[in-house]
Amino acid sequence: MxxxxxxxxxxxxxxxxxxxxxxxxxxxxxxxxxxxxxxxxxxxxxxxxxxxxxxxxxxxxxxxxxxxxxxxxxxxxxxxxxxxxxxxxxxxxxxxxxxxxxxxxxxxxxxxxxxxxxxxxxxxxxxxxxxxxxxxxxxxxAAASSSLLEEDTSCIGWLDKQSNNAVIYVSLGSVASISEKELAEMAWGLANSKQPFLWVIRPGSVNGSDWIELLPQGFIEAIGERGRIVKWAPQREVLSHRAIGGFWSHCGWNSTLESLSEGIPMICLPSFGDQKVHSRYVGQVWKVGLHLDNEVERGEIERAVRKLMVDADGEVMRVRAKNLKEKIEVSLRxxxxxxxxxxxxxxxxxxx
CATH class of the missing domain: 3.40.50.2000 (Glycogen Phosphorylase B;)
Known part of the structure; x- marks a missing residue:
């Protein structure tokens, strides 16, 4: 050559x-x-x-x-x-x-x-x-988006209308898929938490479905304006938004770094590979999040969301996450x- x-x-x-x-x-x-x-x-x-x-x-x-x-x-x-x-x-x-x-x-x-x-x-x-x-x-x-999926930037306008640290952002990455049962448990867990949420449901990520047609009956009516569902989101912009108070993630390394860099505590639902390692570190080493250890179940999801977003334990994690954000910023200066x-x-x- x-x-x-x-x-x-x-x-x-x-x-x-x-x-x-x-x-x-x-x-x-x-x-x-x-x-x-x-x-x-x-x-x-x-x-x-x-x-x-x-x-x-x-x-x-x-x-x-x-x-x-x-x-x-x-x-x-x-x-x-x-x-x-x-x-x-x-x-x-x-x-x-x-x-x-x-x-x-x-x-x-x-x-x-x-x-x-x-x-x-x-x-x-x-x-x-x-x-x-x-x-x-x-x-x-700050590079242009490298996403292979089209980002729905309209969700930023919806976030602008929400209170500070009030919204839980939910995105399980670009590869993992879930079953119809898991979709229903996630949906009702979010709805029953009574917390505002921005939920990324990637087209084709629900087994047997093109997009959201398998969401349980009555869910959309139950959440009203409290929830927003998109096919894909500009994640870095979302995580840096003042309204985001938590990130329910699969814990891939990019998502984990993006969350920690913005001082956002996490709910971890890993699927495979490095996600399991990072999930454990989020909860046990950095102590800035919760790990969903068991089968996806609406009651556990509701409790986890409320613990992270409302309870005193979540506020402690948020403070730790903000401290980590500051340390990351110092390392880059x-x-x-x-x-x-x-x-x-x-x-x-x-x-x-």
């Missing part, structure tokens, strides 16, 4: 899952830098998953699901970042390739010291190349950890 002398590529930055691009860098005889867009804690949890699998402890019986993950407090076996889409063998192969840093010049991580100081310290001891934790990346440069690492990364690239 030959390069155009006038547009010569001097460095390749690639997602760690796109590990095959390392062969391109080798062919071009240029350095490669690995970009990891999930959390450091999830990376360590994936390593623990591989170790347990190699010893024959994975899969584990349901009776052990609440057992602590050895040397990884507060994670339990059920919190391991397993994948619903591939066999464990194929997933393990992907993880092994993604973890291979032998040819990398450095690793860029979308995280920050104030969120993952302990995990970062652990990974820095294990890793043979420099690590640059420069996140949250979405706060470094001149002299902060993410600011320093970003400048060091630029210096490294310029020196290559």
């Amino acid at each position: 030959e390069q155009d002398p006038e547009n010569k590529i001097t460095c390749l930055i690639h997602d760690d899952v796109m590990y095959f691009t390392k062969a391109v860098a080798k062919d071009l005889n240029i350095p490669n830098i690995m970009l990891r867009t999930t959390s450091v804690t999830n990376f360590l949890a994936r390593t623990a998953l591989l170790r347990l699998h190699s010893k024959g402890h994975i899969p584990f019986p349901d009776s052990q699901s609440l057992s602590p993950l050895p040397d990884f407090d507060p994670l339990r076996l059920k919190d391991l970042p397993t994948n619903n889409f591939d066999s464990l063998e194929k997933y393990s192969e992907l993880v092994v390739n993604a973890h291979n840093v032998k040819t990398a010049s450095a690793i860029v991580w979308n995280t920050t010291d104030c969120l993952e100081q302990s995990s970062l310290a652990q990974i820095q001891q294990q890793c043979p190349v420099p690590i640059f934790s420069i996140g949250p990346l979405h706060k470094i440069e 001149k002299g902060g950890s993410s600011y320093k690492f970003l400048n060091k990364l630029v210096e490294l690239i310029m020196s290559l």
Whole structure:
């Protein structure tokens, strides 16, 4: 492969899952830098998953699901970042390739010291190349929306009419799906909470339905103007709105970072992969949210929403979330950890 002398590529930055691009860098005889867009804690949890699998402890019986993950407090076996889409063998192969840093010049991580100081310290001891934790990346440069779905910006006008910190924002991400029964339980849990809500129901995310035609009879009439349902929302703009007081999320890393960056406490309903790790950390380490541990049930949902949005416990979480937001902002300002690492990364690239 030959390069155009006038547009010569001097460095390749690639997602760690796109590990095959390392062969391109080798062919071009240029350095490669690995970009990891999930959390450091999830990376360590994936390593623990591989170790347990190699010893024959994975899969584990349901009776052990609440057992602590050895040397990884507060994670339990059920919190391991397993994948619903591939066999464990194929997933393990992907993880092994993604973890291979032998040819990398450095690793860029979308995280920050104030969120993952302990995990970062652990990974820095294990890793043979420099690590640059420069996140949250979405706060470094306000980019145009990268959403693959059309955002319904009309929900912002609806939020403008709501009181401060009054609205629970509900979005379970761009991949996960739910059953008709779970849809009904979520609907009545939200309705019975008596709290205003903005609910993203992605087209095709309800099994057997195109959009909201399977919502239970009487639900729309019951909520009136108190609820707003959209197909997709401009999430960063929503989370930064003064009316949002909580986020019911699947806890993907981007959503988790976006919520923490705006000081918004969370209700966590993870589905697979890293979501389970982040959900546990939201509730047990950062202590800025609640985890829906059991089957989706309207009574539990109603209690969780009211606890987060109305009760004193929720206010304590909101204060902690605001404190985390301030720490994240400090890390991004001149002299902060993410600011320093970003400048060091630029210096490294310029020196290559």
